[in-house]
Amino acid sequence: MRTTDQPIFQKFHLEGVRYIDPSDAYEALVNSEAVIIDVRETDELELESIPLDRVLYHPMSVIMDRLQNISKDQNIILACPVGVRSARVSNLLGRLGYSHVANLDGGLKNWRSIGLPFQSNRPVSGCGCNSPEPIKADTNSSNILAVENLSQNIDFKNLRRL
DSSP, X not given: OOOBSSOSSOSOOOTXXXXXXXXXXXXXXXXXXXXXXXXXXXXXXXXXXXXXXXXXXXXXXXXXXXXXXXXXXXXXXXXXXXXXXXXXXXXXXXHTTOOSEEEETTHHHHHHHTTOOOXXXXXXXXXXXXXXXXXOEESSSSOOOXXXXXXXXXXXXXXXXX
């Protein structure tokens, strides 16, 4: 994985955190060289997701409870909307002995902006206030991961999209 010591696309930076460009992160994913850990909360996942294999969901609020499900022997890319929460989790994992960790530089906002696979369940036009169902804008034909049962005892290390 090609990483840098300083972010290019985001202002927030923590000393010791490595950063990875979204294009390089995507390449590492499709070549099975890394996993992405999305640290957004469940309500955020219901609105948007990355429709690819090797994307795991460990919200920042429960990451400490799920460390046993995160292997130290793999390349890990942390992601959140703009790279702030994921930088904090990258820093935490580094301090806990995870040596192959990088923060997605610029977060999912930057990922989307360069046209990488992203699925949104947000309304496409208008505010959506009067719509009973959200209009789906799907940039990839894969299905979104069902997130309603995240509180059950699931092996998140080997989680696959349905």
